[in-house]
Amino acid sequence: MDKKKILIIAHGHPDVHKGGAEIAAYQLFNEYETLGHDVTFLARSEEAPHGGAAFSVRNKANELLFHTRQDDDFLFSNIRTRYIWSELRDLLKRLQPEVVHFHHFFLMGVETLLEVRKTLPEAKIVFTLHEYLAICHANGLMLKPHSQKLCAKSSPRNCHNCFPEKSPADFFMREMYIKRAFSVVDRFVSPSEFLKQRYVDWGIDSSLIEVIENGIPLLSQHADMSIDETASSPKVRLAYFGQINCFKGLDVLLDALVLMDKEARQNFVLNIHGANLEYQPADFQEKVSSALKRLKGTVFLHGPYENRELPELLADADWMVVPSIWWENSPIVIQEAFRSKVPVIASNIGGMAEKVKHNVNGLTFSVGKPLSLLETFRSILANPELHKTCKAGITPPISISESAQLNLALYNQQ
Template sequence: MDNSLRILTVSHGHPDFNAGGAEIASYRLHEALKADGHASVYFARHGETDLIHGGTPFGGTGRPGEVLFYSTMPDWFRFSQPDKARVWRDFREFLSKQKPQVVHFHHYFQLGLELISEVRNFDPSIKIVVTLHEYMAICNNEGQMVKRVDDAKPTAQPMLCHESSPSSCSRCFANKTPQDFFLRKQFIQSHFDVVDQFIAPSHFLAKRYIDWGIKESRVTVIENLLDTEDESKQVNAEKGTIEKAIDTNDRLNLAFFGQINRFKGIDVLLKAMRLLSKQDREKINLSINGSGLEHQSQHFQQLVKKHFAALNGSVSLRGRYTSEELPSMMAATDWVIVPSVWWENSPVVILEAKKYGVPVICSDIGGMAEKITHGETGRHFSARREESLAEQILWALNNRAEQRVYASRISNSYSGRDPYHQHLELYQSLLRENDNAAVSHIHLAHSA
């Protein structure tokens, strides 16, 4: 009997266009499934008008097993597909061609929640899996669960939000009423209702969604997949060279990886650096790897540039990087810093730090606190507080020998290929439910 599965992996973007965490995680999973002999199709939404073929939303990337789907969504409030024919005609047509056994949504954003329901409408036996990548269904503020900052007060640090409710959400958005938020939640939950299993990459995120109203039994915690098979081998081979790199460096190398925006706490990090004495600062080399500053508010850009000027010599801004560059960049790093001022879920940078065996200094909240154990695989500081982060940087500076101990511990905590097997097990167990249902139908027929 053929054990290979027909899987449809749906993503709101393709890593070719936008290398966000969810896009990368979904693409890796698709690649791993293919490598393992399963018939996986990667269904990625895009908004590139240049790539549209006349009269169809579909297109290709040139690689087998991948399909592009043009869709835009002007209304980000309730994630509804504005063009319903995309759902009942085009997406349905695709389902009838591919005939998947499992459809795994990595997002509904820019696609429309209706796609999820359409799978159920098309064929009730198809298993539907949805990975929750941030808190978008719960929070209209880009799914960050932080209070929205008044535009008139750009200097204010956004406050963390612990729970959504129609009235508290409407206070963040002056143009939306509590009733609007009530309808938003009802609409999202109605479409979520057909999902067989939700996947949360962190326990913290799972808890937030359970509090919001998803039944606990419907959420499974599985870490994002980072590795294809080949890469794991490569990492093991490279381990030796990474250690050598650390030996030859006399400065403490700190690094930030990721988008530069206010949620990622880059200002907290820069302020912490400024709190250090000049002598200490001279023993540190901080590199900021990432882009996106130009898309931030004028005020935020000025703030960051001001800090850069003051930290001249100890901070370098490196810009965007490719995944090929990452191993050597990680190899040159003693500590990765994750200073986010929002909860995070399962940051890709922490996963990568684990993979390359680099210990982490991070905020003590949400997904970061969950993925890094203080005193074991990294150091926690009080989120959003620069003096607390400065203290931890100082600790790393004064305890340089500890770095190796932490590095080996974090390396051991890496989940590697486990997430792939957990996903596969989940798919298979869901499909077994179908078989069981079919069997019980047969039994009923016999007894009748």
């Protein structure tokens, strides 16, 4: 196997920012290092640098933090030109990677793509798409900000309707500015077919986008804590993992349990593993807090968790619930559930529906509809064999080793 010099760029280090994209980028970095490649991980950081330096070392010499930020959140532009046109350029010249694999431009400036191409004209530039930020100004969610209705396709006119303070011309120029930066990318990677199609509809040539799922590490033998059916709990154990915000659908899940009659509800327990409720809008906080009070004894809020804790936490779950109200892309938490042989109950849209097949490896319900989710819970009670059927239908998710090999093969393509 040819050893490669690879630079992986992410918008955060998972030691600090525990988002799916950050974790995916870092796991790929670790796998390349294990395979013996000359790999460097560069993560944007909002931490104050020592002495005003643009870069610092995080854990070891080949893990670097890039101390910068974008100044224009509309264009994703970094007007602090010294950080990109000087410091980043000098770093690229020193490292001389053959491949620069971006996992984001967010918070660094979309101009970083242009600088890589200018400084390293022979390098292969690969970009893994993780959501819809380039397409959608509404935090990349493709949700209409006021109605929270799903948006099927962006356009300057549609985007102006969501953000009337920006003209259609502003949105047209935004699209052109981002596409100019994207034009230097040799190949894009999409973790789901759904996300790929969104970017094809936006204007990226389909032949330039390869679908490669984000791989996850295999469980070690001693960490395999899959559920023993013969020793199952008398209650149906539901689990929610991830950020607690307005778009992840926790309120939909709680509403479904509130609507359930008390006798049926006694058959369920829900464990919530997540954080950041205190940073959400006041009305959302109040809605969740009120539901938690009404569901005392059924629902338990455990706070944040570390990724390494997931296998043990999932050992106490019969079903993982992923009730997001936006399209999602390729939720890594679903792969982690399947790795532990835990079936998933998910909203029936986007990357969630692509992974979770109804009555095969999990169940789906109508997005944003508590009554639909309630009917799903009722079907679980009415059919005790449903869990066993869906668990048997789970196939192992792609491993980080398999994903790394697919990415490496892409690097070698002309």
